[in-house]
Amino acid sequence: MKKLINHPDDVVRESLEGFANAHSSLVRVNLDPAYIVRSDAPIAGKVGIVSGGGSGHEPLHGGFVGAGMLDAACPGAIFTSPTPDQMLEAVKAVNGQAGALFIVKNYTGDIMNFEMAADLAREEGMSIESVVINDDVAVNDSLYTAGRRGVALTVLAEKITGAAAEQQRPLDAVAAICRQVNEQGRSMGMALTSCTVPHVGHPMFNLPEDEMEIGIGIHGEPGRRRVKLQSANVIAEMLMEPVLSDMNAKAGDDVLLFVNGMGGTPLTELYIIYRKANEIASKHGLKIIRSLVGSYVTSLEMAGCSITLLKMNDELATLWDAPVRTVALRWGI
């Protein structure tokens, strides 16, 4: 294992300390329990947008705390859901007396911990809504699985929902926007390499030089199938096909096209994937009215990418364009 760490036990805390040192104008960081809040929280009358999840996906979620996006983020251990006490303290720190929305990626641990946190916050008299993000078409959504995973769409949901909350819309309206994004977005990912959790010390799976995993999640778990390595153009087709067929996109639809890097893939390559995805979407008659390219929802140092399509409308486009000022996403202010 070759990593820029001091000790596996200290990775999350030391990284958070560095994050706090680097970005003190945007965020406040609490270490015990661990949470990150925007520096001007709480904001009276504003719904608090709270998310969180295991560490190792940076900039998700802490990098999206700030004006126009998240009010708070709770980092867990690497690839491990945070705990209810973190979420409870975070939601109290951003309580503007207008309730709070939990944006939760669909993983068993995240669901259970956020459920327990919502119970605790409600016991303290707060209004809490939760929206579960489950955009990953690689997983069959059936009784026999934990359901589709929440992956890259989470960033788009946090941005658009955060913009709606910034306009001081009420909790039910903010939650409705978040649900709409989840219903209209789909993703599919792939890996060229595995990744190494510091505590484990070796890669999560072995991937020979000439093979790749299609349909991976963001925790180093293997995908749905392993196939021979292909060109970027073929890979873009392998990801776009299931996304397009699942979202039932029609010619003339407006979409946001998001190519996300898994942490170890350079932008150079992400744009090669974007180029082909753009061509495929256009052939389908889709109008790409917004785009995002970069490593926003990562899986440590895994090389690979995911493609997300979000069906847009005027309201979602307006909310997407609204000012945002966070560590990892910033425009308009």
Next chain:
Amino acid sequence: MSQNVITKDEIVAWVLAYAQAISDNRVLLTELDVAIGDGDHGANMDRGFKAVAQKLQSGGTDISQILKTTGMALLSTVGGAGGPLYSTLFLQAAQACAGKSELSLQDWTGMIDNAARGVMARGKAAAGDKTMLDALLPALQALIEASHANLPLADALLKSAEAAEHGKQATIPLIAHKGRASYLGERSAGHIDPGAASTALLFLIAAKTLAQS
């Protein structure tokens, strides 16, 4: 000669011995989780039970309070799916033995029954889903049978440990229906479920530490 009740001090000894066993088996649990999950079960449980051991250093006032302290410490330190599930297990166990200063086999069985119900409700899982329940439910069944047969406590604990171990081994061919392993579909078969492994260990340590004096 074994006794026929479990004392408060033995409950502390059980939890502390389990914390040590988790630490000793941390790598094994992690490797099981690397195979079909996300490789954090050993580290998460070890972090949680180290916190528990710290909290239990001064013992506890009664059995229910010891179990509640354990559950609350796990809730704030473990995370993942294991945190809420093991926390629920101990909190529900605590609830079942409120006011008791020692536990008979019937008390212990009732306690495990309440714990299992809590875990099923929290995880929305059932037997055969390839989860910790596949060790927990057979252990409970063995306790119920031993309780009906009026077996000595030590024998009942041994039988429940064997049933949990058997249940753990029986997860190998199963296809996971819950948790992160379920994403693998058929690729999850051929491996022991890490949650069943840590639960089997809990009953093994119970057989080794309780009703021994």
